[in-house]
Amino acid sequence: MLLRTKLHGKTYEFPDLRLLMGKANEEKSGDRLAGVAADTTAERAAAKFVLAEVPLWALRQNPAAPYESDEITRVIQDAVNETIYNEIKDWTVGQFREWLLADTTSGEMIRRLSSGLTAEIIAAVAKLMSNLDLIYGASKIRVSTHCNNTIGLPGTLSSRNQPNHPTDSPEGIRASIYEGLSYGSGDSVIGINPVDDSYSSVARLLEMTYDIIKTWAIPTQNCVLSHVTTQMKCLQNGVPVGLVFQSLAGSQKGNESFGISVGMIDEANALAKKYCFPSGPNFMYFETGQGSELSADAHHGWDQLVMEARCYGFAKRYSPYQVNTVVGFIGPEYLYDARQIQRAGLEDHFMGKLTGIPMGCDACYTNHARADQNAIENLAVMLTAAGCNYFMGLPLGDDSMLSYQATSYHDAPALRQLFKLRPAPEFEKWMEDLGLMKNGVLTGIAGDPTFFLRR
């Protein structure tokens, strides 16, 4: 394989697709940590020139992890629609980019093409996209799903109500849920990250959130983001589960570090279809994030964008209700600052939509990253323009359990009012019936948690 170009009089040669792909990435501290980042900005530009000429078949034939030894590679390769793949396999990555952006290419056409793609192809085209390309390209692709309500429709923006509490106190969690509902957060899910992953504690939080959903007849679903095995036990014991959650990685080894396998998620999905209380048909909820494979030494020497795209190929197998990257959670050794976090957020959303999954984003940062709330407000605005399905809703954006900051209960209404978007339609009607929203705008009684103390 010869991968070489001259650029500004200098010759750049790349030994294989793995390093070419790494060096074609926008700057990320994690790629440097992995030893695959471009040494100079010019080398990065040269890598992009070469990548633009790579045919799609070469990317399909060189997955990040071998087919024989990695079940995620098998999941992705076996799901490819060969007829559609054969139509496009001789395109170059550069041609593919222009096809995606062309005015004659509709969202429907992209959705069809999705089933002929592998994760490496999707990551490759993302590397050639500028930030506005990623926003514009993704905005064409709508992926809508249904559980108790409908998420991801054009003209809508949803919000996960994330009422975490440092000791899982039901009263504390309830206070945050009420606050969030009063701002219109919760149409994606009422989803709690638990401190205590035990069956009894997870079951208690599921019962508590189910009770709120029933009492107020909220068109939404609940979820406690414990390890999937704990939720499977809940399903088998008749505990009311709305969505079944798990964090995913892009390689078999990475998933082993999460204590999961394809077989286990297959089983969880089957149990969800059998026992979840909402109408479905989409019952799974996945989270991902660039860098998690490297941190588990499960990246097979590839860059973090490729490994992230592979998570989406894995997720697609289950027709999930929602998937989001937790983009700034991993820390500065993988995404150093606001610029890198923003870039990764745009890439992840674009790649998820191109994969054909219902993509949202936990636009967030930790306190040891060079980022602040302004940086993720910027990211949320950009992703809303890109047609992102949902964001997190946290009390003032501060997660007092996980000790990181993300988007807030206030951000969803601000973004909706700014971009003339609505909550999920069933949820909007529910808010209108309660008098909390009118014509897509919060009413005077919204933003008051004591509103929900009366039933």
Place this chain on the structure above:
Amino acid sequence: MDDAQLNAIIDAVVKEMIAAQAVAPARPAEPVAASSPAPAPQPAAPATPPGGLAIDLPDPALPEHRYQPRVQRAKNPDALPALIAATTARVGVGRAGPRYRTASLLLFQADHAITQDALYRDVDPKMLDDLGLFTVQTNIKSGTSPSGGKQEYLLRPDLGRQISDDGKKTILEKCVPSPNIQLVVGDGLSAAAVEANVREMFPVILNGAKSAGLTVGTPFFIKYCRVGVLNDIGHLLKPDVVILLIGERPGLGRAESLSAYMAYRPKPGDTDADRDVVCNIFNNGGTNPLEGAAFTIQLAQKMIKHQASGVRLKLATK
């Protein structure tokens, strides 16, 4: 050692120190989110300065201001303080259109500010001198450029786990080898955490070890330190137990939380599974430093008794 014995050790140590006026008694916890809101802050009226403008604000981070209900025209205003008191999350904050009220916005920014300041500055050298700690550095280079200092520390966790060659030499020259307990302080992700807790913890650990009949090696400070340095310390000094007091990643509005990472005879190649941690050590809301220090001695005794730490200790004491 049971709880009663542990409490007896803490009491004895604290009494001894108070008698020696080494430390002031621990302050009682500040009241958090009183069930009825405190009255709105009344700035004192100073003499009007030239120009007629006088702004003199009380600290907005104090609980009576921090937990002020801010929902205007709440349906049930009497119930609002109880909702606010039910969680450390920032609820009952009200809104300006779909955005935050000014006080909430500014307090959030102020809380983020202290995390940044704690992360990017060095531990006060005077405190290290007072405690008689000499300083060694990891393989993170000094400086402020991308190739050194805090930025390299954040980008290269691997280098922060290795003590530099100079540092190793210094440690071997200055430290007593093979003690029962080797006590080490590291800056980690918060200088403020080290400054807020270590002064109080040191005498408790030293005296606690003495009461328990354990020898303590020569303590020192590691700059640009990650938890993984435990392995190098074990390799160099062959202690039974290493106690590393290290600053945690700051949480919003809380930069003073410290962890004590511990391992039994740590060696190269050991991982988190071989370690134990006493975390969330801070005054007013966390494990207070005196108690945290006593826990470390209790844990060290357990490790020595079972000759294990981490997962192996869990299995041994199951």
